[in-house]
Amino acid sequence: MNQDSDYNTTPVPVTCGSNISNSTVGSKGGKNHHLFCPTQTGRVEASTCGSSFETEIQTNGTTRDSNCADCPADSNASCVGFNFRPGECYEIVVGGDGVSGDYVLSMNCTIANTTVVPVGCGSVVTGSTVG
Numbered sequence: 001m002n003q004d005s006d007y008n009t010t011p012v013p014v015t016c017g018s019n020i021s022n023s024t025v026g027s028k029g030g031k032n033h034h035l036f037c038p039t040q041t042g043r044v045e046a047s048t049c050g051s052s053f054e055t056e057i058q059t060n061g062t063t064r065d066s067n068c069a070d071c072p073a074d075s076n077a078s079c080v081g082f083n084f085r086p087g088e089c090y091e092i093v094v095g096g097d098g099v100s101g102d103y104v105l106s107m108n109c110t111i112a113n114t115t116v117v118p119v120g121c122g123s124v125v126t127g128s129t130v131g
Contacts, residue, residue: 011035014092016044016109024100031095034105038084042111046092047079053101054078058093084109 011033014020024030036044048055055078084090094103119125 011091013037014046014105014107016042016107016111018105018107020105021102022094022105023102024095025102027095027100029095030098030100031093032103034092034094035089036084036092036107037089038109039086040111041083041085042109043081043083044107044109045079045081047077047106047108048094048103049077049079049106051076051101051103053096053099053103055094055096055103058095060090 012020012022012035014034014036016038020034022032024032036046038044046057046059048057054076057078057080059080059082080092082090092105094105
């Protein structure tokens with residue numbers, strides 16, 4: 001999936017909170033290529049709820065989940081969830097099985113709490129991983 005020539009020529013950048021409206025009509029292979037390069041650690045659900053055709057999402061080998069939590073069961077949505085970390089970029093490809101149309105790509109993220117607590121040799125630290 002890392003060859004731009006297999007999809008539209010320029011990857012469309014997406015970030016946490018993005019809602020991108022686009023179309024695969026006229027795109028090479030009927031697919032559009034997006035690039036997600038987070039600056040924090042967390043988890044994302046990328047979904048195409050609100051699309052005009054039955055979409056499929058692929059990303060770095062992660063299998064899609066056809067049960068999108070935020071979309072009606074009878075929608076044309078596809079979604080995929082995965083953990084992310086800073087310094088990594090993730091390709092997200094939106095297309096259909098031989099069909100094209102308009103789609104909305106939504107990036108819903110949960111950012112991990114990555115507070116660093118300094119600990120010295122011999123120190124005793126108490127805390128919680130809740131929340």
